[in-house]
Amino acid sequence: MTDRSTAAILPMPQAGISGTRKALSMSLWVAALAIPTLAPGYTPLANQIVVMILFALSLDLLVGFTGIVTLGHAALFGTGAYTAGIMALRWTNDPLITALSGMAAAALVGLLTGSCMLRTKGLAFLVLSLAAAFMLHELANMATSVTGGDDGLQGVSFSPLLGVFEFDFRGHTAFYYSLACLFAAFLLVRRVVNSPFGWSLRGIRENDARMRAIGCPIYTRRLAAYVMSSALAGLAGALQAQTTQFVALNSLSLELSGDVLIMLILGGSGRLYGAFVGVPLFMFAQDLLAKEDPANWYLGQGLILMVMTLFVPGGVLGLVERLRRSLGRGGR
Amino acid sequence: MLRLEGVTAGYGHTVILEGVDLSLPPGGLLAVLGRNGVGKSTLMKTIVGQTRLRQGEIRFGSEAVSGLPSYRRSRMGIGYVPQTRDVFPSLTVEENLRIAARPGKWTIERVFELFPNLAARRGNKGTEISGGEQQMLSIGRALMGNPSLLLLDEPMEGLAPVIVEQLLESFRMLRQDGDLAIILVEQYVNLALDFSPTTIVLDRGRVVFSGESERLRRDQSLMADLLGAGGQSKAKH
Numbered sequence: 001m002t003d004r005s006t007a008a009i010l011p012m013p014q015a016g017i018s019g020t021r022k023a024l025s026m027s028l029w030v031a032a033l034a035i036p037t038l039a040p041g042y043t044p045l046a047n048q049i050v051v052m053i054l055f056a057l058s059l060d061l062l063v064g065f066t067g068i069v070t071l072g073h074a075a076l077f078g079t080g081a082y083t084a085g086i087m088a089l090r091w092t093n094d095p096l097i098t099a100l101s102g103m104a105a106a107a108l109v110g111l112l113t114g115s116c117m118l119r120t121k122g123l124a125f126l127v128l129s130l131a132a133a134f135m136l137h138e139l140a141n142m143a144t145s146v147t148g149g150d151d152g153l154q155g156v157s158f159s160p161l162l163g164v165f166e167f168d169f170r171g172h173t174a175f176y177y178s179l180a181c182l183f184a185a186f187l188l189v190r191r192v193v194n195s196p197f198g199w200s201l202r203g204i205r206e207n208d209a210r211m212r213a214i215g216c217p218i219y220t221r222r223l224a225a226y227v228m229s230s231a232l233a234g235l236a237g238a239l240q241a242q243t244t245q246f247v248a249l250n251s252l253s254l255e256l257s258g259d260v261l262i263m264l265i266l267g268g269s270g271r272l273y274g275a276f277v278g279v280p281l282f283m284f285a286q287d288l289l290a291k292e293d294p295a296n297w298y299l300g301q302g303l304i305l306m307v308m309t310l311f312v313p314g315g316v317l318g319l320v321e322r323l324r325r326s327l328g329r330g331g332r
Numbered sequence: 333m334l335r336l337e338g339v340t341a342g343y344g345h346t347v348i349l350e351g352v353d354l355s356l357p358p359g360g361l362l363a364v365l366g367r368n369g370v371g372k373s374t375l376m377k378t379i380v381g382q383t384r385l386r387q388g389e390i391r392f393g394s395e396a397v398s399g400l401p402s403y404r405r406s407r408m409g410i411g412y413v414p415q416t417r418d419v420f421p422s423l424t425v426e427e428n429l430r431i432a433a434r435p436g437k438w439t440i441e442r443v444f445e446l447f448p449n450l451a452a453r454r455g456n457k458g459t460e461i462s463g464g465e466q467q468m469l470s471i472g473r474a475l476m477g478n479p480s481l482l483l484l485d486e487p488m489e490g491l492a493p494v495i496v497e498q499l500l501e502s503f504r505m506l507r508q509d510g511d512l513a514i515i516l517v518e519q520y521v522n523l524a525l526d527f528s529p530t531t532i533v534l535d536r537g538r539v540v541f542s543g544e545s546e547r548l549r550r551d552q553s554l555m556a557d558l559l560g561a562g563g564q565s566k567a568k569h
Contacts, residue, residue: 196431199420202422203431209402212402213406215434216403
C-alpha cells in the first residue's frame with residue numbers, strides 16, 4: 001500500500017503548466033474558427049496552412065515520435081491528392097468518400113513501401129524513402145491519361161459537403177472542412193502518442209535494442225506508425241485536392257517532402273504542436289521573402305533554416321521550453 | 333529451465349564467448365564472476381539474443397531459442413537488466429514501467445511496493461531520477477514483463493552503499509519469491525557469493541570455474557588466480 005499513500009501526497013507533476021497549455025490550445029482552436037469572419041481575404045491561405053499542418057502532423061508521428069526520418073513523405077500526400085482527384089473526375093465527387101479513399105490509398109502505399117523500407121533504418125531508410133518517392137513521381141508523370149502528367153488534374157470539382165455545404169469561391173466551406181479534419185486528426189494523434197503504443201514508439205526512437213529486450217516487436221510497431229502516418233498524409237493530400245480543386249505533379253515532389261520536414265523541424269518535432277507553429281511560420285516567411293526578392297528568396301529561407309538548426313535545436317517550441325525552464329529556475 | 337551448450341558468440345567478426353556451457357533450474361540462482369572484459373555482459377546479451385551466435389545452442393524451458401529474435405525471448409519470460417540501465421529518458425517512471433507490462437503477478441503496484449522510491453517519482457521523466465532510482469526502474473521494468481528468468485548485469489555498479497543495501501534487500505525479496513530464476517553478474521565478489529549458492533567464473537570467454545560459491549570462497553588462492561588482484565580488492569567490500 002506504500003504506493004497509494006505516497007501517490008496521494010504527491011502533487012500532479014506540472015499540473016499548472018499543462019493547464020495553461022490546455023487553455024492556450026483551446027483558445028487557438030477557437031480563434032482559428034473566426035478567421036473567415038475576421039480576415040475573409042486570408043481564408044484560402046489559412047486553408048493551405050491548415051492542410052499543411054495536417055501533413056506536418058502526420059510526419060511528426062514518424063520523425064518526432066518514432067524516430068523515422070523520411071524524405072519521401074510527399075509520396076503519400078500525393079497519393080491522397082491524386083486518388084481524390086481521379087475519383088472525382090471518373091466515379092464519384094462526394095468529398096467524404098473521396099477523402100476516405102485518399103486515406104485508404106495512401107495507407108496501402110505506406111503499407112507496401114513501408115514493409116520493404118522499414119527493414120532498414122537511418123541513412124539507408126532515408127535513401128529508400130527518397131527513391132520510392134521519385135518512382136511514384138515519375139509514374140504519375142508518365143501516366144498522363146490518368147494523372148494529366150505535367151499539367152496535373154484540372155477542373156476537379158466536388159459535390160457539396162454532406163449534400164449541404166457547397167465549396168464556394170470564398171473558401172469558407174473548404175476552410176471549416178479542413179479545420180474539422182485537422183482537429184479530428186489532432187485528437188487521434190494525441191490519443192495515440194499518449195497511449196502505451198505511443199510510449200513504445202518513443203521507446204523505439206530512444207533505444208530500439210532495449211525495446212526488443214522488453215518484448216516489443218519493433219518492426220511491426222514501426223510499420224503500424226508508418227501506415228497511420230501515411231493515412232493522415234493521404235487525408236491532407238485529399239483535402240488539398242478538394243479545397244483547391246486542382247492536383248499538381250508537385251504534390252508528389254521532393255521539394256514538398258523537404259518543405260514539410262523543414263516546417264516540422266522549425267516548429268519542433270516530437271511535441272505534437274510543432275506542426276502548428278512551424279507551418280505558419282514557414283509559410284509567412286516564404287510569403288514575405290518572396291515579396292522582398294522574388295528571384296532569390298530561397299537564399300533567405302536557407303539562411304533562416306541554417307540559423308535555426310545550428311542555434312535553436314528543438315525548433316521554436318524547444319526554444320520556448322528552454323526559456324521557460326531558465327525563467328522558472330531564476331524565479332525560484 | 334535455461335541451458336547453454338557449447339555457446340560461441342560475439343559481435344560481427346569478433347568472437348568473445350567460446351564454448352560456454354551452463355544450466356540453471358527453474359527458480360535457480362547463479363552468480364557470474366570474472367575480471368573486466370572477460371565476456372560477462374556478452375553472456376547476458378547472448379542469452380537475450382543481442383549478439384551473433386556462431387555455434388552452440390540456447391534452450392529456454394523446453395524450446396531452443398537460439399534462432400529467435402530478442403523480443404520473442406523476452407515474451408517467453410527472459411527479463412534483462414542491462415549494465416547501462418537504458419531508462420527511456422522522455423518517458424515518465426510510470427510510462428517506463430507500463431510500456432513493458434505483460435499479464436502476470438507483477439503489476440505496477442507490486443513494483444512500487446518493492447521500490448517505494450519509484451512510487452514517489454512516478455511522474456518524473458527518466459532523466460529526472462537518481463542513478464540508483466534508474467537502476468530500480470530498470471529492474472522494475474524487467475519485472476513488469478513477468479519473467480521467469482531475470483538477468484542482472486552489474487546492478488550495483490557506481491551506486492552509493494546505502495542504495496546498494498536497498499537493492500540487496502529487494503534482491504532478497506525476489507529470491508524468496510522462489511519461482512524466479514536469477515543470474516547475477518557482479519564485480520563485488522563477496523556480495524555475489526552471498527547471493528547465490530552456485531557460481532561460474534569466466535576468463536577470456538570461457539567458463540573456468542563452475543560450482544558451489546562456498547568452495548570458491550574458501551579457496552582464496554583459486555579466487556586470486558581466477559579473479560586477480562582487482563577481484564580481491566572488491567572481495568573486501
